[in-house]
Amino acid sequence: MTVSFSLEGRRALVTGASRGLGQAIAIALAESGADVACVSSAPGGCADTAGQIRRLGREAWELSADLSDRSAALALAGDAASAMGQIDILVNNAGTVRRHQAAEYPAEDWDLVMRTNLDSVFFLSQAIGRQMIERKKGKIVNVASLLSFSGGIRVPAYTATKHAVAGLTKALANEWAASGVQVNAIAPGYFATDNTQALRDDPIRATEILSRIPAGRWGKPEDVAGAVVFLCSSASDYVNGHILVVDGGWMAR
Numbered sequence: 001m002t003v004s005f006s007l008e009g010r011r012a013l014v015t016g017a018s019r020g021l022g023q024a025i026a027i028a029l030a031e032s033g034a035d036v037a038c039v040s041s042a043p044g045g046c047a048d049t050a051g052q053i054r055r056l057g058r059e060a061w062e063l064s065a066d067l068s069d070r071s072a073a074l075a076l077a078g079d080a081a082s083a084m085g086q087i088d089i090l091v092n093n094a095g096t097v098r099r100h101q102a103a104e105y106p107a108e109d110w111d112l113v114m115r116t117n118l119d120s121v122f123f124l125s126q127a128i129g130r131q132m133i134e135r136k137k138g139k140i141v142n143v144a145s146l147l148s149f150s151g152g153i154r155v156p157a158y159t160a161t162k163h164a165v166a167g168l169t170k171a172l173a174n175e176w177a178a179s180g181v182q183v184n185a186i187a188p189g190y191f192a193t194d195n196t197q198a199l200r201d202d203p204i205r206a207t208e209i210l211s212r213i214p215a216g217r218w219g220k221p222e223d224v225a226g227a228v229v230f231l232c233s234s235a236s237d238y239v240n241g242h243i244l245v246v247d248g249g250w251m252a253r
Contacts, residue, residue: 177241
């Protein structure tokens with residue numbers, strides 16, 4: 001028996017692929033053989049990512065959508081299918097965070113985070129998952145968080161969405177595994193990305209966080225690459241509803 005991590009011949013859609021974790025994921029999938037549609041919130045946002053993918057000899061598409069808008073998320077599913085012909089892999093990476101004390105959390109920020117981090121994950125998975133179910137094959141990888149397991153500080157909306165993404169991953173896996181569609185998630189720890197800039201700029205919080213990471217450093221975007229490639233490959237065909245933590249050992253501490 002040969003275990004294959006190759007993604008040769010597969011086509012992937014990655015949201016939030018302009019930079020950070022999403023860019024690293026899109027490039028890693030291309031390095032493993034996939035052609036990749038890269039989604040950003042604004043037109044032209046994925047030009048750099050798509051350029052790197054094309055230099056690897058893979059095909060790349062650049063798409064844009066405001067994923068806080070449900071109609072835009074649904075339109076993205078159709079646009080991607082029209083452009084690519086078939087979507088074998090969906091990586092729901094796009095997300096946002098708004099930091100406020102819970103007692104003063106603005107309703108508009110709550111709604112924005114919910115729509116972007118949770119609603120878009122469900123409706124993209126639903127639209128693209130239907131196609132995968134018909135073909136009896138597909139991989140969906142959601143991006144959860146350490147805050148899928150704990151509460152965090154000053155991020156109640158983000159925490160609520162990431163708990164929900166973990167639950168949604170399991171719920172979809174329960175329904176779709178028998179149809180040959182694996183739905184799993186990665187839960188990144190503390191990575192040096194735009195979303196954690198405020199934490200890294202706070203000397204007290206930055207020191208507290210770093211002191212708990214056994215690896216002794218913040219994660220780099222490329223640190224998620226192997227986990228995502230595994231969950232998108234045939235090597236994970238019997239992995240369903242799993243939340244794979246990529247955290248330098250934070251949860252072990």
